[in-house]
Amino acid sequence: MTKQQVSIFWFRRDLRLDDNVALHHALQSKNPVIPLFIFDTDILESLPQNDARVGFIHESLQKINAQLNAIGSSLLIKKGRTTEVWENLFKEFAISEIYFNKDYEPYAIKRDWDICALANANNAACFSFKDQVVFEEKEIIKADGLPYTIYTPYKNKWLEKYKSLAPLEEYDTQNYFSHFCKNHFDFPTLQQIGFEESEIKVIPYNLTQIANYQETRDFPAIDSTSYLSPHLRFGTVSIRKLVNWAARKNDVFLSELIWREFFMQILFSFPKVVTQNFKSAYDGIQWRNNEEDFRRWCTGTTGYPMVDAGMRQLNQTGYMHNRVRMVVASFLCKHLLINWQWGEAYFAQKLLDYDLSANIGNWQWAAGTGCDAAPYFRVFNPDIQLKKFDEKGIYIRKWIPEFDLGYGEPMIEHAFARDRAIATYKAGILK
Template sequence: MTKQEVTFFWFRRDLRLEDNVGLYHALQSKFPVIPLFIFDDAILDSLPKNDARVGFIHESLAKINQQLQEIGSSLLVKKGKTQQVWQELLQEFEVKEVYFNKDYEPYALERDLAISELLESNKTKPHSYKDQVIFEEKEITKADGLPYTVYTPYKNKWLEKYKSMAPIPEFEAVNIFSNFFKFHFDFPTLEQIGFEESTIKVQPHNLSKIANYHETRDFPAIDSTSYLSPHLRFGTVSIRKLVNWAVRKNEVFLSELIWREFFMQILFSFPKVVTHNFKSAYDGIQWRNNEEEFKRWCTGTTGYPMVDAGMRQLNETGYMHNRVRMVVASFLCKHLLIQWQWGEAYFAQKLLDYELSANVGNWQWAAGTGCDAAPYFRVFNPEIQLTKFDEKGIYIRKWIPEFNLGYGKPIVEHAMARDRAIATYKAGIVK
């Protein structure tokens, strides 16, 4: 029996039909396009069964599947080891081409290379496209071709290049939807994938909240959060639409999007930063790594209200306000002298918008060990941060209901901890 000749489009971090570069090109193939998503065991096996991010992916895929059913197609969802899934698909179909959008994290690069080699060995042509960033890999470099390791010159070069081609074109696929493979694939339940509903949910994003971002972004009590970050992380929104919008509406928010790409190219160019200090001179710091103190930081019981409110918000919702993220990260690394890798790993478990490059980049920034990081002698005072950014205590009372009953004694005294941190860093840094 002759196998069906098809093209595949492989969804990964681009969970949308509109303005999807790889999908746009796939739909111009000579062969009908099967849209595919693979729940990768290599990623899922390390996650709790109620991981909210898996639930959000499943929910986003269900929306895509519903859109496809309206035009007589559907989404093929598989679960397993990626290489094995592709071997089975190559047996089942006459796969002529596979389209996907690039991913730049170390595991993804290794996976995509292996799958591309598998496809080519089966006379199947892989096609990959830039989609989750405006500028990738080595598109923004210094004059000598080396990567930037300081943000401001990177941002200036980024803006210069963007303005020379703005607005970035968006890729609409509506007019060629007819090329989807016409077949009804069974869509699995979350339970069939081996997961269950979480009480934590990804909030809908709201672009209108960004209009005053520059004025409100430092005040956690003001509900001015767009909730865009998980949607950007999993690609339910297009970075091109978002940047083209931010350029017109808010330059400060645009700078945050450029930070995202800066950290992505740092990770691509210096993959050691996943586990090691960007600045190797900091490798000699003698961290205290007290497990009991780390547990109190995780549970939001340090006795510092802004730190504790932030950690409780994270544990209960999967979100944490950006200003508070800086405070809690600095507190862990400087006040408690606990390695940034401990905090980075905890955030990786809890954050709905967890993205490896940004998480590692921001933690190393807070610890002083990263590129363009805060200097080691900069130690946030959590009490001053509270006075400046939550003067009326609205944020802390929301997350610490017992605050008015007389809050617990701080885990460490600020002045002592600051002096200890500076002395420890100074003694550990290799000149």
Template sequence: MTKQKVSFFWFRRDLRLEDNTGLFHALQSDFPVIPLFIFDEDILDNLPKNDARVTFIYDSLQKINSQLSEFGSSILIKKGKTTEVWKSLIAEFDIQNVFFNKDYEPFAIKRDSSITSLLKENNIESFSFKDHVIFEEKEITKADGLPYTVYTPYKNKWLEKYHFSGAAPEYDSAPFQSNFAKNQFPFPELSEIGFERSAIKVQPHDLSKISNYKETRDFPALDSTSYLSPHLRFGSVSIRKLVNWANRKNQTFLSELIWREFFIQILFSFPNCVNHNFKSAYDGIQWRNNEEDFKRWCSGTTGYPMVDAGMRQLNETGYMHNRVRMVVASFLCKHLLINWQWGEAYFAEKLLDFELASNVGNWQWAAGTGCDAAPYFRVFNPEIQQKKFDEKGEYIRKWIPEFDFGYSEPMVDHAFARDRAIATYKAGIIK
């Protein structure tokens, strides 16, 4: 029997039907479109069985599947090593085209290049699209064509280009949805993928408090930020819709979305920054890397309430407020003199919104080793940060119930740690 010729749309970090660039183009191809998601064993094998991000991905796919049922279609879910999965799909289906949205992380670039080659060897055309940023790769560069490494000029150029084009185009697939293939693929249980449901949930995003973003965003007890980060990470919201909205509503909020793109373009242009100091002059810093100190930081038992509250919030919920992230990161790198890569790895394991570009970029910013980073001699005082941003101690009490009953002493004196950090950095920076 001859097989039906089909196109595939490969979902990755774009888990939505609406305003999805690659999907919009796939649905206009000459062949019915099979939506696909691959649970990639190369990523999954390193995660705990109850990983909250896997639960979120699973739930997002379920939502997509139920939306697809309205068109008599369904999503094909596979689990395995990506190359092996694609080999078996090529054998099973008569695939004409494959569409997907670009991912700029080094691992993804390598994966996509090898899958594209495999498809080509089998005479299958592949098409990739910009979807999870407004401007990608080399679209925002300095006059000499080199990437920006300082945020403010990057942002100015970004805004100039954005305003010049009016607004980010949005891609409405609705007119083409009859082109989804009419297959009924079984939707697996989470356990069939080898995972368990996590008790930690991704919160829905909330834009209701953004009108006061500038005034409220730094106060963790107000809990007034958008909770968009995991949704942007996995693409359950469209960055184009969001940026167009932010541009009308709040420029400070828009600037934060541009920070996200700044770090994505830094990672694209300087992939080495994942494992190396962005500024190699900082390679000589003699980190203390004390394992007992690291454990106290991880468990939120440093004796500094702002640091401890943040780490407990992270451990319990997979989220931490941005101001507090800055405080805990500075504390790890400066007070404890632990290499930022340890903190980055811990955040990567715990954060629901873990995103390589933003995580590495912000950690290097906090450590002073990054591009456009905080100067090394700026050492946040966790007590002053607490007084400024949680004056009444509401955030702290929420995460440290024992706070009012004789809280433990700081594990290291601030003035001593500050002097030690500055001296160590000074001695380590290669002139």
């Protein structure tokens, strides 16, 4: 018996049914659509069994599956090495077309090339679309055709192009839901995937305080941030809807969304930043990389309240306030002279919103080795940052309950650390 021809829509960083570009196009193909998600073991193998991000992905997929069940369809979940999963899918189904939204990280780019080559070998077509960004790859470039490496001119060009298109088109999917395959695939439990529930949870995002974002965003005790970043990372919210909304509400908040796209295009244009400094002149820095110092930074026991509160917040919740991220990153790289890659790797383990491009971009910014980075001689004073942004100590007392009971002394004196950092950087800069 001849198998029915199907199209497959492949969920990745776009865990929603509404305003999903590739899904919009898949549902208008000539074939019924099977929605698919693959738990990629090449990624999962490096994660702890209680990784909160895997739990969030599973929870988001459950919500999608419930929506699909309501219309007589369901989500196909697979686990394994991506290429092997697709090889088996071609044996199981008569796949004529594959639809997915683009991902711009080096691993994902290679993965997608491999899958499209496999599809071609099986006489299937691959269609990819821009979805997780407003402007991708080479859409925002300088007059000479080269990518921007400074944020402000990039932002200005981005805004100019956005205003010519605003409001951005949002992609209807709901009117085509009848084109999903009528099927019932079993939905696996988290345990069946090989993971377990985490005590850490992704918080629903909240945009109610964005009107005052520029006045409150630097004060961690106010807790006025949106908690949007994990939702953007995994695509449970549409960037087009969000940008159209932010452009009407708050320019500073919109600028933060543009930073996200700036770092994505830096990673796409300069993939070396995954393992190297953007500014190779800084390759000669002689990092101390003291493992005991690093342990104290990781555990939030440096004796600097702002640093320790931030690290404890990260360890306990998977979140860290953005102002505090700058302070803890600067402290690791400059006070302790530990390579930014150590901090980047630790954040990659802990952050619920971990995104390769933003994490690398921000860590190299703090270390002074990245594009448009803070100058090497700028060394945050954690005590001054505390006085400016948590003067009453509300934030630090929340995360350091022993603060008023004889809190420990700083592990290193600021003035000494600052002078040492500047001297080390100056000596290490390659001429």
